[in-house]
Amino acid sequence: VREFLILIIIVVLTSITYYFIEPFAHSEMHKSFPSKHFKYADLPAMQYKGDPVKGKALVMGAGACTGCHSIEVAGIKPSMTPLASAQAYGVEAPDLSDAGAVYDAKFLAAYIADPAKAMLVADKYGPNHPFPMPKFYGAGGNIHQEIADMVAYLQSIAVPKEKLTPKLAFETACGRCHAVHYENWTQIGQTPKFKHRVDKLEFDSKVLQYQTLLKKHLGSLPPDLSMYIRSRGEHFISTFVEDPQNYLKGTAMPRTGVNAHAAHQVVAYLENAGDPKKAERESLGKYVMIYFIIFVLAAYLWKREVWKELH
Ligand code: HEC
Numbered sequence: 001v002r003e004f005l006i007l008i009i010i011v012v013l014t015s016i017t018y019y020f021i022e023p024f025a026h027s028e029m030h031k032s033f034p035s036k037h038f039k040y041a042d043l044p045a046m047q048y049k050g051d052p053v054k055g056k057a058l059v060m061g062a063g064a065c066t067g068c069h070s071i072e073v074a075g076i077k078p079s080m081t082p083l084a085s086a087q088a089y090g091v092e093a094p095d096l097s098d099a100g101a102v103y104d105a106k107f108l109a110a111y112i113a114d115p116a117k118a119m120l121v122a123d124k125y126g127p128n129h130p131f132p133m134p135k136f137y138g139a140g141g142n143i144h145q146e147i148a149d150m151v152a153y154l155q156s157i158a159v160p161k162e163k164l165t166p167k168l169a170f171e172t173a174c175g176r177c178h179a180v181h182y183e184n185w186t187q188i189g190q191t192p193k194f195k196h197r198v199d200k201l202e203f204d205s206k207v208l209q210y211q212t213l214l215k216k217h218l219g220s221l222p223p224d225l226s227m228y229i230r231s232r233g234e235h236f237i238s239t240f241v242e243d244p245q246n247y248l249k250g251t252a253m254p255r256t257g258v259n260a261h262a263a264h265q266v267v268a269y270l271e272n273a274g275d276p277k278k279a280e281r282e283s284l285g286k287y288v289m290i291y292f293i294i295f296v297l298a299a300y301l302w303k304r305e306v307w308k309e310l311h
């Protein structure tokens with residue numbers, strides 16, 4: 001009975017440390033905000049139902065989107081390399097093939113109307129340093145209807161939800177700004193396998209040039225995200241992406257406007273990059289616990305057996 005008491009005391013003390021003291025220390029050391037579930041409550045709800053056919057005409061025509069963006073699935077090839085795009089705009093204008101699957105519809109609409117404002121970085125730009133993507137001022141009709149049409153078009157060409165892989169979500173939403181060297185991802189794309197050293201040098205030099213332009217445009221180089229999932233954890237990444245200004249007032253990291261599913265996929269990509277053995281380790285932990293329980297029980301029974309004779 002005394003042994004049981006000791007065991008219970010140990011369990012209680014350990015639990016207090018684990019469930020109360022550790023999370024408290026953690027929350028004191030790292031700021032943490034609750035998730036808003038990617039609702040973007042500050043953005044106006046969509047009032048119009050979009051027509052993808054009209055949207056296509058706008059995206060390709062009066063909206064001028066394809067002047068800067070490629071749309072590979074619609075046969076619009078990039079007119080510039082990522083580096084040339086960064087030379088023109090400071091950052092690559094991303095391919096729009098899967099924008100409709102990655103970004104929240106409300107966000108996309110707000111973004112087309114006023115990109116810097118939707119990204120919560122408007123105060124970083126002005127007449128002397130305009131945001132690289134212009135606002136859409138309308139094509140002569142009802143501007144809200146026209147924007148809804150373009151959003152509907154982007155949604156109609158994007159991959160279905162179940163085909164939005166972690167890699168695709170990350171590359172679409174984050175890849176033009178962040179490298180992940182554990183996955184051989186650079187801001188200008190996946191690092192190819194090189195046959196010749198000179199090809200590698202040429203590629204590395206393009207990456208460096210892109211990064212220099214990006215740093216000049218944003219004010220700081222976005223960090224390599226290989227280890228962030230380990231150092232900060234998934235809650236931080238997810239809520240930081242949802243609202244970067246909440247954590248870092250005045251940061252150049254934009255609110256990217258990803259929807260909840262895409263955010264989940266982005267976190268999965270980073271998890272896989274930074275901690276590929278996590279699932280394995282967690283399932284191992286379960287077996288270790290079972291082993292300990294059996295061991296404690298066996299030890300207890302054995303002790304009873306030994307002491308029985310002496311009583
Ligand atoms: C003058 C060039 C230019 C034009 C025209 C343009 N864009 Fe962009 N767009 C950009 C650049 C550059 C970025 C990257 C901005 C950044 O990362 O800060 C961008 C980013 C985007 C994004 C990513 C948003 C996010 O949250 O990451 C979407 C979606 C987009 N543009 C859609 C459009 C649509 C739709 C149109 C047409 C109505 C359009 N763009 C017209 C240059 C342009």
Ligand code: HEC
Pocket residue numbers: 091173174175176177178218220221222223225228237240241248250251252253254256258266
């Ligand atoms: C237009 C470029 C741009 C895009 C797109 C972008 N980021 Fe960032 N990100 C930045 C910059 C710049 C910083 C550095 C912020 C600072 O130090 O103020 C940053 C910082 C971060 C950080 C580090 C925060 C910290 O506490 O140090 C994380 C994590 C991050 N980004 C995740 C993401 C994810 C995930 C995505 C895609 C959903 C993404 N970013 C898209 C520019 C970008």
